[in-house]
Amino acid sequence: MIVAERKTIPEIVDILKGHKNILVLGCGTCVTVCLAGGEREVSIMASALRIASRAQNLGFKVSELTIERQCDNIFIEQAAEAIEKADAVLSLGCGAGVQAIAERFAKKPVYAGLNTKFLGILEERGTWTEKCAQCGECVLAEYGGICPVTRCAKHLLNGPCGGSREDRCEVNPDRACAWQLIYKRLKDIGQLDRLEKISAPKKWGTSLSGGPRVIVREDHRI
Amino acid sequence: MNSNNKEITVVAFCCLYCAYAAADLAGSMRIQYPANVRIVRTPCTGRLEVEFFLKAFESGADGVLVAGCEEGSCHFKEGNLVAKRRVNYARKYLQESGLEPERLRMVNVSSAMARQLTDHIKDMVETVRKLGPSPLNKAKRRQQQEIKS
Structure with a gap:
């Protein structure tokens, strides 16, 4: 599972300054399990941003939505209407989710609300540990x-x-x-x-040092 | 909430098994406590989520008091301990968002501790009064005044 951690509200406010209608977009997969970007965290983040906006007179109008998976076009489609309506999207997905949304909506500013940390497991309640460096x-x-x-x-x-x-x-x-x-x-x-x-x-050429990696399965291509 | 500009409102989430009963007892014992408090009965403080506290502030509360059972006495074993951690987590969010974390507080009482509960309420109301109305409500009031003028 991809494990992520939220950015602080001042960091996010700084990123979002200048935008008015903001969509906080959650992801129902890994970041839900690691309690960083699921429906509940979206609700908390949206509330905190509304509080920050009113306390600091920032003029944010915050809406919220969580889709099943941000890294998959089929699910992104379900958020299309809400994304089109917003001036900017604050994605609470992992780094892949943020980029998938940004690629799909070329003219929409999409920002990361989380710091994607590592590939790991739930060690015990509330504790996640890194297990794979990919x-x-x-x-x-x-x-x-x-x-x-x-x-x-x-x-x-x-x-x-x-x-x-x-x-x-x-x-x-x-x-x-x-x-x-x-x-x-x-x-x-x-x-x-x-x-x-x-x-x-070890052959490190197979790691990230060679740039973004691609896997192609010819048997699954159309 | 807050129709009177000078006054503040404190939402008190009270556990059914202790603080709510204590508030009831306070009534029977004719113990006075500030009228600023709005009591919300909850089945256990462990039912309260971080977003409940934030929504209370969003909805106009100037302070939020969470009153649960004494540690070790939760009817559901550890609901009050869960609530304690959530309150602490929500306080971080409040601070980051520009609100004083002192506006959110958790206290522990038993159902027999009417006097202590009312003391906690008085203390909380006093703390919030010193901090002044929530900046969220100030902004709202400013907007209302602008509309009027």
């Missing part, structure tokens, strides 16, 4: 299902670094040492021999 070439099979690229602060493929204390990372003692977890997990599943293999330097 490096483009998954190495999880080699490391017992624990990603050293994401969860080791030094991204070591041939760890551990030797700096961990107990099972804590030396970079941030609040985090578990990924290599401790990898060792324990491989031991539990009887695959410690995997650690005897030296991993070659």
